[in-house]
Amino acid sequence: MVAAQQVDVALxxxxxxxxxTLDSVGPPRCAFRQISEFTTASNIGQESAMFFSESxxxxxxxxxxxxxxxxxQSKEDLNRAEAxxxxxxxxxxxxxxxxxxxxxxxxxxxxxxxxxxxAVRVLPRTYTSDSFRDEVVLGIEHPNLVxxxxxxxxxxxxxxxxxxxxGDLGSALHDPLFxxxxxxxxxxxxxxxxxxxxxxxxxxxxxxxxxxDVNPASAFLMQPLNxxxxxxxxxxxxxxxxxxxxxxxxxxxxxxxxxxxxxxLASNSYSFASDVYAIGFFLYELVTGMEPFVGVQxxxxxxxxxxxxxxxxxxxxxxxxxxxxxxxxxVNSCWQxxxxxxxxxxxxxxxxxx
Numbered sequence: 001m002v003a004a005q006q007v008d009v010a011l012x013x014x015x016x017x018x019x020x021t022l023d024s025v026g027p028p029r030c031a032f033r034q035i036s037e038f039t040t041a042s043n044i045g046q047e048s049a050m051f052f053s054e055s056x057x058x059x060x061x062x063x064x065x066x067x068x069x070x071x072x073q074s075k076e077d078l079n080r081a082e083a084x085x086x087x088x089x090x091x092x093x094x095x096x097x098x099x100x101x102x103x104x105x106x107x108x109x110x111x112x113x114x115x116x117x118x119a120v121r122v123l124p125r126t127y128t129s130d131s132f133r134d135e136v137v138l139g140i141e142h143p144n145l146v147x148x149x150x151x152x153x154x155x156x157x158x159x160x161x162x163x164x165x166x167g168d169l170g171s172a173l174h175d176p177l178f179x180x181x182x183x184x185x186x187x188x189x190x191x192x193x194x195x196x197x198x199x200x201x202x203x204x205x206x207x208x209x210x211x212x213d214v215n216p217a218s219a220f221l222m223q224p225l226n227x228x229x230x231x232x233x234x235x236x237x238x239x240x241x242x243x244x245x246x247x248x249x250x251x252x253x254x255x256x257x258x259x260x261x262x263x264x265l266a267s268n269s270y271s272f273a274s275d276v277y278a279i280g281f282f283l284y285e286l287v288t289g290m291e292p293f294v295g296v297q298x299x300x301x302x303x304x305x306x307x308x309x310x311x312x313x314x315x316x317x318x319x320x321x322x323x324x325x326x327x328x329x330x331v332n333s334c335w336q337x338x339x340x341x342x343x344x345x346x347x348x349x350x351x352x353x354x
Contacts (some may be wrong), residue, residue: 007302025036034191081105081122082154091120091152094170099167101217103239111149111160119148119163122156144200146220148236166221166233169193172291173216181225183289185232188318190286193235197282201275203343211240211271214278216285217258226330231334258292262337265302273339279348282335283327284311287320310335327352 077249078097085094085107093110095117100106104123111118141147149160164170172182182190197219204211211218214237222234230322261277263269281292293301313332316324330351343351 001088009252016066053145055304057317058218078105081156082107084122084154085109085120085158088154088158092286093301094252108163109160111152114149114160116164118160118172120152121159123158123160125156136202139207140203142203142247143198143234144196144236145203145232145240146236152283163239164220164222164236164238166224168217168223169219169235169286170216174291178225179289181300182232185230185317187287187323190320190321191352193232194279194283194286195349197237198348198352201279204237204240205272205275205345210272211237211275211278213239214275214282216282219282241326257298258305260302260305261339262305262308263339266307272344273342276334276342276345276348277339279335279345280331280342283334284316287314287327289319290315308337 081104082094082097085091090112091109092112094108095108098108098119100105104121106119106121108117109118109120147162148162149162152158152160172178197214201211201214217221218237218239220236220238222231222236225232257276259281260276263271264274285291288311290311293304296304310332313328316328316331318324320327330343330348333341333343334348
């Protein structure tokens, strides 16, 4: 395989907060212009048109970045998902729609036998309860893993899991409502969040489980940002039940294609090493506040990865200071093209543990 190398990517103008310029901020920071995760399909066009009208940018010349959601469910899809939940006898109350993702829509619910509210993900029709019959992951518990309560049968297969009140780290990093708070935290606090995810991944690996889809959208905050000012709450790694039984995570149905290791792109070879590769990008994104390969057309990202290109490590110093510099070698080791050249999650914990 080709050795990893940094590539300096031309950055689109909308990667900066309004009022910022290349001269004033250098490389892009956290305050991206983003369509909200809860924006419906019907008003995406309206919101986009307003943005381009205000900014003076030509939308025909811009390749939309990964953080604009393409997997938002239509109202009809949400109605069908809610109907599926109401067909399950153990679900007592459906309180709220939490959001949508690659593996379906999530709702806050009250279910029989559990005193606290839970999150219930309604999976696409392609997933059946038979897919999970032999899944040992339902019995695994760890302080840095989202607890899985069980599989609920009904019109659609649903997974009941621990409710994380702070939402996912992808929103914390890139939603304009939260990104300023997240990036105002010292880099050391954000690196600690990455360590939480690494601990969770290490527990999965110890049980011979490969996560397959480590990225900020699959990591969840136990409490909302600024619940305790100046801190970030405990982070738990989730989505590991679905990612384990899913077929290859394709570039067309996930926003995390930049996290896919070259050997997975080449031959669908998931392994502990491919999780470590993704963790390197996870750490990079937490320190810089930037999605990997921002400004590169989505369709070109796999080619970039296979050619050995990686984001510039220098951005970690600009956004993370000395803490960012300290973890540069670790990130670089994680995203090596050769799987055997990458560290293990145990190696990562040994370096990052205080």
